[in-house]
Amino acid sequence: MTTTDRPTGPRPARIDAETFFADRDFAFPSISPDGTRLAYLAPHQGRRNVWIRGIDQTHDDAVPVTHDTRRGITSYYWIDDPRWLLYLQDTDGNEDWHLHRVDLRNPEAPAVDLTPFEPGSRVFAVDPETTVPGTVLAWMNPRPLYVDVFRIDVATGKTTALVERTDPAETFLVDRTGRASWFMAQDAEGTHEISAADPDTGTRRVVHRAGGPEHPMGVFVFPEPDGSGVLIGDYQSSDDLRLLRVDRATGAQTVVAAVDGHSLDTASSASDTLPPSVFTSRRTGEVVAARFTGDRPRIVPLDPHFAEVQTALEKLSDGVLGWVGSDVDEQRWVVTFVHDREPGTTWFYDHSTGEARLLYRRDTPDPADLAPMIPVGFPARDGLPLHGFLTLPVGVAPENLPLVLLVHGGPWMHDSWGYNAAVQFLANRGHAVLQVNFRGSTGYGRRHLTAAIGEFAGAMHDDLIDAVDWAVARGYADPERLAIVGGSYGGYAALVGVTVTPEKFAAAVDFVGISDLANFLASLPPFVRANMTNNWIRYVGDPDDPAQLEDMRRRSPITMIEKIRTPLLVAQGANDVRVVQAESDNIVAPLRERGVPVEYIVAEDEGHGFENPENMIMLFEAIERHLAEHLGGATG
Secondary structure (H helix, E strand, C coil), X not given: CCHHHCCCCCCCXXXXXXXXXXXXXXXXXXXXXCCCEEEEEEEECCEEEEEEEECCCCHHHCEECCCCCCCCCCCEEECCCCCEEEEEEXXXXXXXXXXXXXXXXXXXXXXXXXXXXXXXXXXXXXXXXCCCCCEEEEEEEEECCEEEEEEEECCCCCEEEEECCCCCCCEEEECCCCCEEEEEEECCCCCEEEEEECCCCCCEEEEEEECCCCCCCCCCEEECCCCCEEEEEECCCCCCCEEEEEECCCCCEEEEECECCECECCHHHHCCCCCCCEEECCCCCCEEEEEECCCCCEEEECCHHHHXXXXXXXXXXXXXXXXXXXXXXXXXXXXXXXXXXXXXXXXXXXXXXXXXXXXXXXXXXXXXXXXXXXXXXXXCCCCCEEEEEEECCCCCCCCCEEEEEEECCCCCCCCCCCCCHHHHHHHHCCCEEEEEECCCCCCCCHHHHHCCCCCCCCHHHHHHHHHHHHHHHCCCEEEEEEEEEEECHHHHHHHHHHHHXXXXXXXXXXXXXXXXXXXXXXXXXXXXXXCCHHHHHHHCCCCCCHHHHHHHHHCCHHHHHHHCCCCEEEEEECCCCCCCCHHHHHHHHHHHHHCCCEEEEEECCCECECXXXXXXXXXXXXXXXXXXXXXXXXXX
């Protein structure tokens, strides 16, 4: 890191948690198919709801069209019929997603649930881009073990089954008419097989095979809209994940997009709130650009028209294209940029006229008071290259600081450059924040990913310790004031940190983290288990094998709980269906019996992670107190 990378200027005032974690007043915007209206998320009745306004209007002219008072909305969809808008919602974080319809002619009317299933069934995905007017495709499991494809008539609510699974581990892809044109399955060894299907006869022919463990979350597959080929994320003979086209008729492979030393960024497959792996044409359905990982994400254009648009858009900001959408004619565009100090900056751009205007830039916090996210790299103890990000508090000498090791979830995810409210909150409190893409993180190549096999609480943890030792050796961090904080897998990592290396950390925070690997696997929803071959079973172990089960226990913090002496903060959602509350209860109770300092927060209206702003504010105010007591803040 160079001197110019370091945050400069006076130390900013303390920024309250509400500024960081309250719902933004403009988020996830999208333009209507005809280019005349803008939809976005903003607070209404105390929760994040969908608002609509004319493309040339302001928020003062906007109308809230959803009225949820219990839990904020994240995912919504335009369809070809301008009367309707759709959105997904669950109940208090239980992930039983239902698809709801809003009548834009009467936005005060109650929303209609188009998928009134029994508890335990959910909508997994929605595709509003079909050639059948007034309909959408939905992936749902009214049969609990099987995720099938249905067509839903939005106006009437009529639901028609299009493809029903016979194997819960099988995945199918549909073209824009709803035909099952591609299938993905796994052989006995876990190898992914992609097959072309004849929509009329149902016969299949394998056109591509992809290895198993290097695709722990499944192969990225995107069918071409005309059915002539399919785009696949694969390594081929490279260590980097590329975007390939596989021809339906011949099986021939063509590299569509590749960046030496960088991998296709597939993190969005785990969350709709992350920037997409590929941008698609609203007019044709074809892929027009692909995102690759790096110190800053890299967008590779694949379409001449989009390349022109991209060039114009990138002049508007020094950030990276995050979310991009257009009208059907692909002339009117709305783009939100990824930036480490400017969350959610959004522009409107008219390609036909060259007009561009700012739609939204958040006023608070001031970007000058926020800290740059600095890419860093160093080798693990076995020589594996590690990449991460270091954020240093503004206005403080970058030396001998209290440091928070912030561990991402997954573990098959990765940290990337961009705005992170948790990072900025901690930096504002005077902490250096270190994020490391430990082995097993996606986005850094096949070798880096598969090096995590069998290494839970092993080399994966060593990578985190090596990262902390690097920061100490470089003089950034005070070795007596180190904390480990994480959620989900990151929560597991925090518990491993205070059991495997109890002397290392002065404080720890476990947020919806796994304490017992065997219990975690046993309590996952039934439809998940059929697709665990290449992730949890391959990387951690098969709980049906006694020897592997015993090894999983040795890697579980619950079996090392007597080693914990580090002050601990634990937070849990009561409705979490991924990491159930027992994972936290079973850590907290014995620690309290032993007198180990532990604070326990249970949010009754949350699931796997907190969504409601008041809960996020409560959590981070608790984290602030916890770290202040056990680490202190920056002194210079």
